[in-house]
Amino acid sequence: MIEAVGLTKRYGDKTAVYNLSFQVRPGTVTGFLGPNGSGKSTTMRMILGLDNPTSGRVTIGGYPYRKLPNAARQVGALIDAKAVHGGRAARNHLLCLAQLSGIPARRVDEVLGVVGLQDVARKRSKGFSLGMGQRLGIAAALLGDPQVLLFDEPVNGLDPEGILWVRNLMKALAAEGRTVFVSSHLMSEMALTADHLIVIGRGQLLADMSIQDFIAANSAGFARVRTPDTEPQLREKLSAAITEAGGHVLPEQDGALRVTGLALPRISDIAHDTDVRLWELSPHQASLEEAYMRMTQGSVDYRSTIDQKAGLMQPLPPGAQPPMPVPGQGQPGWYAPPPPQQGGQPFAGPQAQVQTGPYGGPGAGMPHPYAQAGPAASQGQAQPPVQAPAAPPSDAPPAQAPPGGALPAAPVPQPQASAPATPTQPEDVR
Structure with missing residues (x-):
């Protein structure tokens, strides 16, 4: 020993x-x-x-x-x-x-x-x-x-x-x-x-x-009660009768009832007295893991800092139900993607923005993700800045491809001339 x-x-x-x-x-x-x-x-x-x-x-x-x-x-x-x-x-x-x-x-x-x-x-x-x-x-x-x-x-x-x-x-x-x-x-x-x-x-x-x-000692057992799915009024009738008898009823997502505070024979008698047919009446006991998590949740020294962002929650108290998801509403702690910017490119900033490398540092010669490949520039030769062409009139014929078959890169929409362009700050890392 x-x-x-x-x-x-x-x-x-x-x-x-x-x-x-x-x-x-x-x-x-x-x-x-x-x-x-x-x-x-x-x-x-x-x-x-x-x-x-x-x-x-x-x-x-x-x-x-x-x-x-x-x-x-x-x-x-x-x-x-x-x-x-x-x-x-x-x-x-x-x-x-x-x-x-x-x-x-x-x-x-x-x-x-x-x-x-x-x-x-x-x-x-x-x-x-x-x-x-x-x-x-x-x-x-x-x-x-x-x-x-x-x-x-x-x-x-x-x-x-x-x-x-x-x-x-x-x-x-x-x-x-x-x-x-x-x-x-x-x-x-x-x-x-x-x-x-x-x-x-x-x-x-x-x-x-x-x-x-x-x-x-660290969990609450419950009874799972299920009535015919085609008779919701009987389920409500049984729920009211169980509550009146001192039980606690929580609806589950699949339509069943989670009952605590009453033994299985008592629940069966209540269903018989109220003329409600039962399709399921089964006992459920929490696992050792659930009981352990509830016992030690206040003694954890090493907890991830991303628990809230990941939507992780502490164990629910005995008999509690997790919140039902709301249609159209994101999970708490998650972030919606940024709205698309002008030009139809959801994550591409203006061309005036300084491009960065894969780890946040300045990128050297990074091509535009939506631009087609053009002739390679000669090493050491300066390239003239690309000017945005004036908008053609509505009755102008469509532009023809230049000799060689290569099309120029699509121009990025520029802000109005009345206001100077302001470099866009890079987005926060989400």
Whole structure:
């Protein structure tokens, strides 16, 4: 069992972990969750004796890690799968660890078979993929057949088959009575693997409970009710009856009703009493990801500055509905394209504007995007400025192409002669 009491870690004036207390019990898979920078890795390093706590204590089986006799045979850990000498073969890497801990060499071949690396055991680890490196790290953690195991992001880089294998491995280890402590950012995978959750935010404990209790405490289940689409008046009748009975009704976009505050049997009785046929009456429970986002939304230190422009919003409160889109109205935070300018070219400014290069600097000799290619100018020869021709009378014959077949560039409309042309400022980057 792992036990932390009043665990605190400070780096100068920054507090990474503050007064953290929890227990990781044997026989269960305990998930360790928290936003980036919340102190998960620091906590694991203090458990393994890699960092000294500023105050408080953490023990494994009643002893600090450094005082455990032959700790490598009692505790296995995967903290950084890249901490391997790239020039060593996978088998040699594990043999070195086994010799340091007094583990028989035959155990190396056993764990290589467990993690599926027996065919590449003599290949250098620097040629391993990310997933193969994770498997090698898991093999190192299992090498001493320990009773306590810590894994930091064990499924990182694994394919779906590998993720399923890790999930079954964690459950099998816990079923043998071992203590399994797993940190992960994949909420969907944690929901299928962990039995208990420890959630921290900004170095402090936010939750220590089973997954079922965590989801129930941080989300609101609801009943989805659907009536025949051809009878909207019955839907309104049922909605009024449910509201009168103390329930809360929110319409969904597909015409169904989201009901909270009443159990499914009570909703069924109300529908029967009001003579309303039901096409659907089903319970819905929020996912672990939704509950986690709601719990930790105030503990996120690293949030994108473009969240508002991208239309990203915080999780809705329990039972709330997202706002319906308004026809003809853009999403909040997005910017409409600029209106077309004179001349029919939507993003081309007047020719007097200084053209710029692809990264905003002055461009050299950049052609007009709508001008046809003409004869190449001689290098070093000055070209006369192009004058805008006078407008021909309405009864004038159409212009003929000059000899050679090349047409001159289309003139850009100029402002009226009464007002001098003003250079247009470049648009702001949108």
